[in-house]
Amino acid sequence: MTAALGGLLFGFDTAVISGALQMIKGQFSLNTVMEGWLVSSGLLGCIIGVLITGILSDRIGRKKTILLAAFMFLVSAIGCSFPSSVSQLIFFRLIGGVGVGMASVISPMLIAEFAMPESRGRMIAYYQLAITAGILAAYFSNVIISGLPQGATDSNTIAALLVQEKWRTMFLVMAIPSILFLLLLFRVPESPRWLITRGKREQASVILHDLRPAEQAAKELDAITTAASRQSTQQRSWKDPAIRLPLIIGIVLAVFQQFSGINAIIYYGPKIFASANAGNENAMVFQSILGAVNVLFTIVAIKTADRYGRKALLKWGLTGIVFSLFTCGFLFYTGYTPPVLVLTLILIFIACFAFSLGPVTWIIINEMFPTDVRVKAVSICTMFLWIANWIVGQFFPWLLESVGAGITFWIFAVCSLINYFFSINIVKETSGKSLEEMENVFVAPH
Structure with missing residues (x-):
């Protein structure tokens, strides 16, 4: 559970921006490009974090690497709370992103290396549950802070600053789980x-x-x-069947997990709901409902990942994801967007993602590689995940403005349809095997 706290900070860091974005945009007069850069700067940090984790983890060990990630979270939480310019804010978002990238590799890997084969799927799914809990905590925190009275003061104290510019408080809240994570890690x-x-x-x-x-x-x-x-x-190369096939599977699952549009909804949910005439206040509430559903259906994955296997969850979940995205795209394309109907379809999408593509991608990536190449291979897959995440975060506002929400949702739907056929035909079942037996899954004929 301590290792999974890295996922909670991952979720909080990526979601907190959704409530703070409009306030920051207004205060610093950001255009669409700068808005996208503010969101995606954290994701660029994630890519850097993933790259250095592959080197650090093998050299200094899993524990010291995750401790460093926890320290990055704390620095980012404090730094993002008190910047005097948007450049400083982006810098500390970048630092937080490095921590997220490191944790996204090392936290689930540490869990996989400690878990027993019969419970490994459930244990790694706890990491995804922690991500969803972090996202939900950020949503609730944002709603509570945005509802606090503004206060009237000319004082330049830190307390006054946090009251007057609520987005600073939203970031500062992340310092609490960061300190807890750092302290608990010393016992791991x-x-x-x-x-x-x-x-x-x-x-x-x-x-x-x-x-x-x-x-x-x-x-x-x-x-x-x-x-x-x-x-x-052994001198391994990517041509070795024990590495080549799982590496292809890991990269494709990682990229298409992000191209499903999950983080576009997490980052820009209030903007999507506002475009469906939900109103700014209702948009924040709707976003919190999404976060709650995300947590609840991740628990479904925890209960079923080892019982039914990874491929079954992918098949069922991707079916619902494709349906909800195509239908949602149709509503926005035709201009018929009742807020409750849009919310319902996005809830279906979130629920299906939460019990399938979300946790199962992390489970498979962290269990299918041989020990001698695990950290390097997981780092490569996770790097592609964050590159895809960065692309979505950077270009989603532009897509909304250029082609509209309808076509944007259809693009995500087509990507998820490709993922469906890939998962059915190429992905191997990995449940019930020890990490040392995993090579046989990909080398032996099936």
């Missing part, structure tokens, strides 16, 4: 799998025996050691 042990790759078998043994019954711990220790010895003699 290092990954036994990483320790064994560094020849620290005794330390790994102590940690495994703390986590498992003695017989199971000994058996797992032997399996990890054997796999590490075998992998240390």
Whole structure:
């Protein structure tokens, strides 16, 4: 649960901008391009964070890397609260993005490396649940803060600044979970799998025996050691079937998770609902409803990921995603956009994403690679995820203005339809296998 807090900060950091954006835009007179840059600057930081995590995690270990990510969150929360210019705000958004990028690689990987095979899907899904909880917390926090009385004062104190410019308070709230995350991480042990790759078998043994019954711990220790010895003699390239196919699967799932439009709705939800004549106040409330549904249906994934398998959840979820996006696009294209109907369709989209594409993408990416290349391969997949996320964050406002909401939703629908056929025909089932058995899933004939 401590590792999953990285997901909570990930969700909070990406969603808090939705409530603060219009206030910042008005105060700093941002045009559409600068609005997109303010949102996507955090995503650019994520890409940087992912790139350095691949190097750091193998060199200094999983624990020190996630501690560094937690520190980045705290610096960003404080820095984004008190900038004197939009350039400073973008800089600290970039710093927060680096933390998010690092956590998005290392948090679910740490969970995967500690979890037992029969519960690994559920355990990694807790990371996605934490993301949705962070998003919901940001929405509720934004609604509460925006509803506080403005106050009248000429004082230049920090307290007065937070009252007069509420977007600063919205960012500052993130410091609370950041401090909690940082403190709790000191009690988390290092990954036994990483320790064994560094020849620290005794330390790994102590940690495994703390986590498992003695017989199971000994058996797992032997399996990890054997796999590490075998992998240390191999010179892997992307052409190796044990890496090439899962790498393709991971990249495609990561990119099309973002091209479903999920983060466009998270970042710009109030703007979408306002365009459906929901009114600014109702738009914020609708956004909070979306956050609650996101959390509830992620719990469905936790209950079912190990029972029904990864592919079944992808099939069911993508069916609902495609239907809701095509229908929503039709409503906006025709100009018939009753707020309740638009909300219902987007709720269907969020629900289907939350029990399928959201958690299952993270589960598969973090469990299908051999230990010796896991952090590098996961970093590559996650980097593509954040690049796709950045593209959506940067160009979604432009798409809304240039081609309209209808065609924009249809673009997301077509991307999700491609993902549906890819998931049915190419993605391999990974549930119930140990991390050391995973190579057989992709190399052995099925």
